[in-house]
Amino acid sequence: MKNLKPFLIVFLLLGTFFSFAQGEKKLDKIIKRDYQIIDCKIAKISDKQVEYSLPGETLLIVLDVSQIARIDFASGRSQTFDVSASNTSQDNSGQPVTAATMKTNTIAVLPVPYVNSDSQEGSEDMAKFAQNDLYNKLLDKSANIFPLTVQDLRTTNSLLHKAGINHNNIDETPIEDLEKILGVDNIVAAKVSYTIGSGTTATTYSSSNTKSNDNNKKKTNDVSTTTANTQAYYYYTVYFDMYKNTTKVYSQTRKPFLNVKDSWMDSITYLLKRSPIYVKK
Structure with a gap:
């Protein structure tokens, strides 16, 4: 037993050393554009994707370059x-979207x-x-802009659809x-928010008939009818923003004077004519 003791100590020391070395094994690091750091083992790199696995796992994960x-x-x-040379952006699902060719002095709605x-x-x-x-x-106002x-x-709508963007997002x-x-290098972005209220008005119509009997006495019959009308009222708030080269150059909010169904359109016209791109002719 005494002769085995030195060998047992050496065995334990070697085991501890290898365990420590395994735990300190260096990993690859992926630094993402959003500053997230992923410790992993890189398996494959191509022009478009990187395949990697996490520590202790064999499952390969694919990440777009x-x-x-x-x-x-x-x-x-x-x-x-x-990144600066990249011709891609990401849509709302995180997938790459090819950027369109930039057209200067162009505005998109x-x-x-x-x-x-x-x-x-x-x-x-x-x-x-x-x-x-x-x-x-x-x-209609192309000469003014x-x-x-x-x-x-x-x-515009085709490019937005390909990128997974709609009125909801x-x-x-x-x-x-x-x-x-x-x-494009110019964008106009508007939003219409509204609530609906109602009001009731009553209209009364009256009529009377006068009749004479045999004793020359007159009798009057009064008849009245009341009609109730319900009117819907629309309370709008219109938000109107313009951007040039990613900078907001105009931002206004307006409530229409009239509370009718299409009054938001009047506010759009009002704000457009007072925007910095509009020049009176």
Whole structure:
């Protein structure tokens, strides 16, 4: 037993050493564009994707290179991904979206969220209608907004659809991303919020008939009818923003003077004519 004791001590020391060495094994590090750091083991790198596994796992995870700023390998070597040269952005699901070719002095009209402020429900049909209304107002006043050109509405909506952006999430997308996706340096973004109230008015109609009997006595019959009318009132708040090269250059909020169904359109016209892109002719 005494002869085995030295060997047992050496065995335990070696076991401790190897365990310590295994625990201190260096890992690769992925530094993402959002500054998140992932400790992992890189398995494969291509022009578009990086495949890696987490410590203690064999499952491969795929990450798009557009999301990566740098990789520090366990060997000490680093690889930097040139974000500034990237021609991609990310849509709302995190997938890369190819940026459109930039067209200078071009303005795009975004879908206009049309939201009931009580229920927080939006109308897709009204969002498209409001977007189309604002688009047509800009086209009609093209001479007043020169040298700006209005991007075709089909082009705008097609690019937004490919990026997974609609009237429900347009407010969540940064303007710089929208300018890259749409390929424009100017953007007009509006929003219509509303509540609906009602009021009742009563109208009374009266009539009378006079009759004479045999004794020349006159008798009058009065008849009256009351009709109740219920009127709906729309209380709008219109938000109107303009951006140039990602900078907000105009921001206004307006409530229409009249509380009728389409009065928001008057506010859009009012704000557009007072925006910095509009020049009176």
